[in-house]
Amino acid sequence: MSKRGALKLLAFLVGLYFVLEYVLPEKLGGDFDSYEVRAPAGCVLGTNTLAFYVGHYRAEQCGIGRLVQSGASGTWTRTPNQPVLQPALFQAHERYGMSQLAVQANGSELTMVYLGKNMQREPVLCYATSGDTGLTWRRHGPVVFSTNGHYWSSHEYPNGDVPGAIQWYAAQYHEGLWRMALICATKGLVLAQGPTLTNMTLQPTVLQSIAQLPLGITAFDARLVSNQWRGYFVAEGRLRVQDLADGVDQMDTVDLVDKDICAYRLGPRADEALICVERASATARAPEQAPVLTELYCAPARLTSTGTLIKSVGAQGRPTYLTRGIKWAGDFTMIVGGFAVFMAVINLFLYHSKRIAQRQPGLHNSVLFFVFAVVMGVFTFFGNKPGEYGTQIIMRAPTPAAVALEAALKKSMLQAFTTLTNINDKRVTVEVCLQQQETTVTGALLHVRYIGIFPAAQRAQVLPQLRAAVASQARIDARAVQVDCAPDVMKTGFDFVFKAFLVPLGIATFSTITFYMISAAYRAFKIRSAEAVLLMVAAFIVMIGQLPLGAWLTHGLPDNVFFLQLPWLAQKLLMVANSSAFRGVLIGIMIGGLAAGLRIWLGMDESVYAGLDK
Amino acid sequence: MEHASAPVIILFVLFAAFVLLQIQRARHGAHIFLRRIAGLEVIDDAIGRATEQDRPIMFNPGRDDLSVNLFCSLSVLGYVTRKAAKLNMPVNVPVSMPLAYAMAEEYWKDAYDAMGRGGMFAVEDNIRYLSGDQNAFGMSCAGWIKRERIGANLLFGSYGFEAMIIAEAGQQAGAIQVACTPTFFQVPFFIVTCDYTVFGEEFYAAGAYFSHDPVLTGSLAGQDWCKLVVLGLIVAGILVFTLTQQNLLANLLLW
Known part of the structure; x- marks a missing residue:
């Protein structure tokens, strides 16, 4: 096989891997909720x-999982391993995910209400039903x-007359009627009820305005108690229980055991609640793992404890079986x-x-090139790592106490140094070495390296203070x-050269564009043809419409000729005429790129292999 | 990396089928008509004019890293270099990306060797890696254009704001300039500074335009079929969206 043929085959195989990885359906078995659990x-x-929950395998990709509690042992098991419901092809209302599930059992049928995120990432309240205990919906x-x-619902208002975007809601089927409490953006808490979920009537008055509701709500649910709504707000690290009708707290607010509860829903039983807790991972994790853990608990309704852990996740899901190889290719x-x-x-x-060497004109530029290349190379490659300055004392058999003392000294000396001087802690590196005889610390060496100016007079004041501080903490002379x-x-040096030379030169270069644009505009805006007039x-x-001057020039026009106002005209030109032309060109570019990529992948484009023997 | 949904897979297969079908037709001798693109036709004249004035030619492949755009640029580089080699003219190639430098060198040497002019010009003098930084690249190109008094400045590739700097320098040096770019945002700057501007899908058509290779011309025809499908989907979408507006339907029924 010739060199060219071998390269074509290699390119085809590598391209095939990428194409397969792209077109393979995302596997949603055990991985579908590996990244986060919510709602x-x-x-x-x-x-x-x-129990149902929204499992994420990436930030916006999710599926609804199903859990069943075993009666005997009380353990929760996920069955099936696949999501029972997930955003699908033509479901525009949940294109960008689902959240805030609420599940009601009516006889043998389950109804699930959920908040979907549509193409504009706006919330849309939707519902689904299941007749087989939630396996299919x-x-x-x-x-x-x-x-x-x-x-009426429309594409623009799929939920009908709801006054503002739905932020939180509670839903309950009670005495033959669906009843809901909605918290709408900018409006507040409103109630609704109806015989079916497509026939809900809103009460005309807002029950509680946004100002009356607790601040910083992270979760909300409500339940009918004696025909009155009782709301459960998770806000500002507390669970607050209050009657929605009068806003009066019914129970003492409970300080949450875990203050980062991100979801709360009453159920499955009356005295229980399902909660999701977010925890930042304290331990080092591999780069592909999510840094935040989310955990799903079944807790007491009043959150007196976190209850039973059901699921704990926090890893980056692999969308397909081939995704791992993409990293290797990168x-x-x-x-x-x-x-x-x-x-x-x-x-x-x-x-x-x-x-x-040839003493060409302008060789001083070449000399400067070498000077700065060497200078920057030295500063970059020979910049010391922390702890590599001068002489070090290394403990032969460090005890845990000595290691802990070193770490504590390092932290406290950094703080002391930055407090005593004007040098920011990002510009200081501190290393501490302790001298130890058997198990006793007998000496210490403190290295401080700083970027910036530290006058000698100030240094003479600061160093004795640091010495005294170290001696005091390490309990040595x-x-x-x-x-x-x-x-x-x-x-x-690196800092100086970068900030004193590179950045100003870049800014100066960018500024020359201003002058070039003026001269180019002068040349371009000459009225020589009809198209030039249109352009002008x-x-x-567009230029005047973007300025306050444009608004001022036409602000006196009556409202019925709003279309003559310069800002409106400028916006329409940009958003309608310009963007439609841009999108047309973009479609052409994308198709052209696709065709070119296809030719190269299949080895049809000989020009790619220039210089190789056929 | 995003993954394909079902409609994307269907469209991908459909578009690939169109392109491959047209390539096969072209290979079997079907005539594919290519309309005249003024900006590409004038390249031969630009090279000739620079030769008459004894001023070097500059071919700028832009700031594309290893990508389809780079391959398209370099295929045109091959054509331009062959033309220039026939006239014993050097082609200066400023490069911004290291991978592009390695590839441009091969294309350049291959073109001169193919015309029997291998070794006539030193590679390191004509193909130079300038900088990955936009500011440095733009200014270096501008300085190069003005120092060497470039006669024909061909800009084929993707650019950022340095496009204005490079093109204006060429304008001031009196070079004939042809810009061909897939990046939409620099097109206005090229239009006001260059003599000819080609953008969008015509960038990908450049290789076919010069070589008349059946694979490339067939691919262009396939792209046109793909665009027809997209146009059809847009019209269908508009109709469906309009007619399924609930209020619209109700109003029409009540009218």
Whole structure:
């Protein structure tokens, strides 16, 4: 096989891997809830105690999982392993995920209400039903609210007349009626009821305005008690229980055991609640794992404890079976790129050294190139890592106490240094070495490296204080403490060259565009043809319309000729005319790129293999 | 990386089928008509003009890293270099990306070798890696254009704000400039500074335009079929969206 043929085959195989990884359906077995769990909801259906939750395998990709509690042992088991409901092809109302589940059992049927996120990432309240204990679900679309008896929903208002975006809600089927409490953005708490979820009538008055509701709500649920709504608000690290009708707290607010509860839903039983807790991971995790853990608990309704742990997740799900290899491909590309950078830098060096050798005009630029290349190279590659300055004392057999003392001293000395001087802690590196004889600390060496200015007079004041502080904390004689404080030449130099040369040069270069644009505009805006006139007028309208001047020029026009106002015209030109042209061009570019990529992948494009023997 | 949903897979297969079908047709001798693109036709004239003035030619492949755009740029580089080699003219190639530098070198040498002019010009003098930084790249190109008094400045690739700097420098040096870019946002700057501007899908058509290779021309025809499908989907979507507006339907029924 020739070189060209071998490369074509290799390119095809690598491309095939990427294409398969892209087109393979995302596997949603055990991985579908590996990243996060949210929005739990539970109910009792006959002898089954069920819980549902939204499992995420990536930030916006999710599926609804089902848990069943075993009667005997009380353990929760996820069955099936696949999600029972997930955002699907033509479900525009839940294109970007689902949240805030609420599940009700009516006889043998389950009804699940959920808040979907549509194409505009706006919340839409939808519902689905299941006749087989939640294994399969049938969607029924949005819940429809109205105030005047006409039940219309539209693409723009899929939930009908609801006054503002639904932020939180509670739903309950009670005495043959569906009843809901909604918290709507900017409006507040409103109630609704109806015989079916597509026939809900809103009460005309807002029960509690936004100002009356607790601040910083992170979760909300409500239940009918003696025909009155009792609300459970999770806000500001507390669970607050109050009657929604009068806003009076019914129970003492409970300080939460875990203050980062991100979901709360009453159920599956009357005295229980399903909660989700977010915890930042305290231990080091592999880069592909999510740094935040989410845990699902079945807790007492009043959250006197976190209750029983059901699930704990926090890993990056792998969308397909081939996703792992993508990282390897990325690593390989970086390695090849590194070699390419090396080649490119050699080219630079060869060119400039040739200019100097041949004494060509402008060789001073080439000299400067070498000077700065060497200077920056030295500053970058020889910048010291923390702890590599001068002489170090290394403990031969460090005891845990000594190791802990070193860490404590390092932290406290950094704080002391930054407090005593004007140098920011990001510009200081502190290392502490303890001298130990058997198990007793007998001496200490403190290295401080700083970037910035530290005058000698100030240094003379600060160093004795640091020495005394170390001696006091380590309980040793001050004479046994050595403090070595010096500027980090390498980092200071790098910092200086970057900020004093590179950044101002970049800003100056960018500024020249202003002048170039003026001269280009002068050339372009000459009225030579009809198209030039059109260009000139459109440019004038868009430029002036963006300025306060444009608004001022036409602010006196009456409202019925709003379309003559310059800002409106400018917006329409940009948002309608310009963006439609842009999208048309973009479609062409994307299709062209697809075709070119296809040719290269299938080895049809010979021009890619220039220089290789056929 | 996002993953394909069902409609994306269907469209991907459909578009690939169109492109491959048209390529096969072209390979079997079907005539594919390519309309005239002024900006691409004038490249030969630009090279000729620079030769007459004894001023070098510059081909700028932009700031694309290893990507489809880079391959398209470099295929045009091959064509331009062959033309220039025939006229014993050097082609200066400023490069911003290291991988692009490695590949441009191969294309350039291959073109001169193919025309029997291998070794006539030094590679390191004509193909230079300038910088990955936009500011440095733009200013280096501008300085190069003005120092060497470039006669024809061909900008084929993706650019950022440095497009204005490079093109304006060429304008001031009196070079004939042709810009061909897939990036939409720099098009206005190119239009006001360059003599000819080609953008969008015509960037991908450039290779087919020069070589008349059946694979490339067939691919262009396939792209047109794909665009027809997209147009059909847009019209269908507008109709469906309009007619399923509940209020609209009710109002029409009550009218």
